[in-house]
Amino acid sequence: MVVSADPRPTDIAEQIEQVNEATRRLLAGLDGLTEADGARPSLCPGWTVGHVLTHIARNADGLRRGAEGARRDEAVPMYASAEARDHEIEAGAGRPMTDLVADVTSSAAGLSEAWSAMTTADWDRAMLHHRYGTLPLNRTPTMRLSEVEIHHVDLGGRFGPDGWPDSFVARILSGADQLSDRLPNGLTLQVHATDSGERWSAGAGGGGGGAGAGAEGTADAEGGSAEDGAGAQSDHGAEAGAGAEGGAGAEGRAGPRKVVVAGPSWAIAAWLVGRPGPVADALSVTGGELPPLRPWP
Numbered sequence: 001m002v003v004s005a006d007p008r009p010t011d012i013a014e015q016i017e018q019v020n021e022a023t024r025r026l027l028a029g030l031d032g033l034t035e036a037d038g039a040r041p042s043l044c045p046g047w048t049v050g051h052v053l054t055h056i057a058r059n060a061d062g063l064r065r066g067a068e069g070a071r072r073d074e075a076v077p078m079y080a081s082a083e084a085r086d087h088e089i090e091a092g093a094g095r096p097m098t099d100l101v102a103d104v105t106s107s108a109a110g111l112s113e114a115w116s117a118m119t120t121a122d123w124d125r126a127m128l129h130h131r132y133g134t135l136p137l138n139r140t141p142t143m144r145l146s147e148v149e150i151h152h153v154d155l156g157g158r159f160g161p162d163g164w165p166d167s168f169v170a171r172i173l174s175g176a177d178q179l180s181d182r183l184p185n186g187l188t189l190q191v192h193a194t195d196s197g198e199r200w201s202a203g204a205g206g207g208g209g210g211a212g213a214g215a216e217g218t219a220d221a222e223g224g225s226a227e228d229g230a231g232a233q234s235d236h237g238a239e240a241g242a243g244a245e246g247g248a249g250a251e252g253r254a255g256p257r258k259v260v261v262a263g264p265s266w267a268i269a270a271w272l273v274g275r276p277g278p279v280a281d282a283l284s285v286t287g288g289e290l291p292p293l294r295p296w297p
Helices: 010-030 035-039 049-071 082-092 097-116 137-154 166-173 232-236 250-254 265-272 277-282
Strands: 126-129 133-136 187-193 199-203 257-263 284-286
Touching: 010 097, 010 137, 010 166, 035 049, 035 097, 049 082, 049 097, 049 126, 049 137, 126 137, 133 137, 137 166, 166 265, 187 265, 257 265, 265 277
Parallel strands: 187 257
Antiparallel strands: 126 133, 187 199, 257 284
């Protein structure tokens, strides 16, 4: 019988390897970025590329603090406060690109080292999250994965949602119970993944039997889509969030409006985590425009 020396649960070890792979892709993508790139707008409204890179680094630091606290059997806050988090991101956004890249690199290495030292008992402990309160440490690898994958896209470079691993896309699409809660009133939605053949329906009369996601679940490690778990939607004002009340009352007068969204799974996933811009050409919409989505419940 082969006995593994890895003290981590098997599923956690696999999740960490997914984070490591995503981090390697991210760091490779940073090669060649210039000072001008740091100041240009990212896909997160109001944030430059420098903001996004600083956020990725501070996220790693916050998760590392939680992991180190777990080893002491102490629930440590990810950030001192939500305001402190925002201040750190703003303060670091304007640094030279070499400093930004070094920060992302070293903070990721620090988190990896902290995770490597954790035992099964450590993973069963908790940290304090600025939105969710007490959060089990065993949820943090998938949260970090969402941060890295989604915010890599937010840099607006060569890497897009079509570069996401199939397993990451599948996790986004697995949140079938939340999409109806995020649609405009009076709307029935049908979603068709043209590569897999999967279909979902949601909205007025459609139930929740469809696609959805979370960026901490999938949006973001801090609340929403990429911290936002799924992430990034609530934290960063993602494109798909506002205006989702349109159509209120239409169902009562003329029945629900039906919209069909079709495209490859990765494009549907990007829309669900609040990143419709990079995938607009990959999605076809009939019955209206691509529906805006409310933030994650």
